[in-house]
Amino acid sequence: MAGMMVEKYDWEMGQRIESLIxxxxxxxSVSVSGKSEKQLQRYCAGxxxxxxxxxxxxxxxxxxxxxxxxxxxxxxxxFLLEEDLYAREATRLERLIKRxxxxxxxxxxxxQLDLVRSISRTIAEERLDIQRxxxxxxxxxxxxxxxxxxxxxxxxxxxxxxxxxxAALVLEVYRASKVKLPEIGxxxxxxxxxVQLLAKSxxxxxxxxxxxxxxxxxxxxxxxxxxxxxxxxxxxHSAS
Numbered sequence: 030m031a032g033m034m035v036e037k038y039d040w041e042m043g044q045r046i047e048s049l050i051x052x053x054x055x056x057x058s059v060s061v062s063g064k065s066e067k068q069l070q071r072y073c074a075g076x077x078x079x080x081x082x083x084x085x086x087x088x089x090x091x092x093x094x095x096x097x098x099x100x101x102x103x104x105x106x107x108f109l110l111e112e113d114l115y116a117r118e119a120t121r122l123e124r125l126i127k128r129x130x131x132x133x134x135x136x137x138x139x140x141q142l143d144l145v146r147s148i149s150r151t152i153a154e155e156r157l158d159i160q161r162x163x164x165x166x167x168x169x170x171x172x173x174x175x176x177x178x179x180x181x182x183x184x185x186x187x188x189x190x191x192x193x194x195x196a197a198l199v200l201e202v203y204r205a206s207k208v209k210l211p212e213i214g215x216x217x218x219x220x221x222x223x224v225q226l227l228a229k230s231x232x233x234x235x236x237x238x239x240x241x242x243x244x245x246x247x248x249x250x251x252x253x254x255x256x257x258x259x260x261x262x263x264x265x266h267s268a269s
Contacts, residue, residue, distance in 0.1 A: 040114055042217060045097055047073040048110045048117070049086045061089045080196040080219040094192070098220035108156035115149035191239045195223045198243055202250045222246060 050058040050073065055066055062069065062082045072078040087094050092110055093103035102108055122142040129135045196219035203209070226246050227233040 040100055041075065042098065043073045043075045044114060045100065045110070046078065046083075046086065048113045049090050049092060049097065051113065052090050052106075052110060053086065057089065058086060061085045077217075080192055083217075083220055084192040093224075094220045095224040098217045098224070105156065108152060112149055112152055112156075115145050115152070119145050119149070191226065191236060192219065192223050194240065194243060195219050195226060195246070198222075198247060199250065202247055202254070206251065206254050208254055222250070225249070 046069075050069060053061070055069070058069055059066055062085045064072075064082060072082065083097050084094065086092075087097045090110070091104070091106040093101075093107055095101045095103050096107040096110065100111075102111055119142060122138055122145060126135055126138045126142065129138060199219050199222055226239060226242055229242055229245065230238050232238055
């Protein structure tokens with residue numbers, strides 16, 4: 030696999046949500062999320078979305094919850110959505126270059142544009158390398174709103190239902206421990222915990238197994254909160 034030679038951008042979750050919506054189209058995004066266009070735009074701008082919205086958009090697009098919540102790429106769709114973020118940033122920089130009047134500013138923007146294009150190419154190469162290793166080179170999904178999406182949508186399994194249970198568990202544990210939720214908010218915390226639960230399971234599509242692991246997840250969260258109290262300032266979630 031080709032290694033990353035440049036540092037990737039640290040995209041905000043709202044930007045990843047925007048990429049998901051562009052991939053699905055606004056009409057479908059409104060339909061699957063149950064939220065209005067204006068509300069979805071607020072999430073893109075940085076408002077904290079409910080976990081159910083993250084889950085609905087991610088599963089409908091075929092992306093992983095891990096990518097939506099943290100930016101960690103987990104499958105082919107994640108790669109493509111990540112590439113789309115850089116394509117959008119490149120377009121934005123190109124517009125700024127055209128508007129810039131002073132040459133030093135233009136040179137600075139061109140350097141940024143070169144960096145974005147370099148990262149985008151590296152991500153694309155990394156995606157193709159993984160597909161070659163797996164012997165799987167599917168036709169790329171189309172992110173343009175003017176073209177239809179190619180390739181079958183990822184089937185939604187019963188495992189998607191576990192998300193709401195995890196969100197409720199997270200909220201319950203934090204309230205019982207009298208600890209404030211981390212700054213990332215309930216939606217992101219629940220998404221990360223759902224990924225943690227799926228990684229622990231032998232069959233992520235087995236809802237019964239996932240539900241049986243909820244006590245284990247509760248213990249993990251409670252343990253981390255206790256450790257955070259004992260070791261303040263370690264970078265763990267605040268337990269005050």
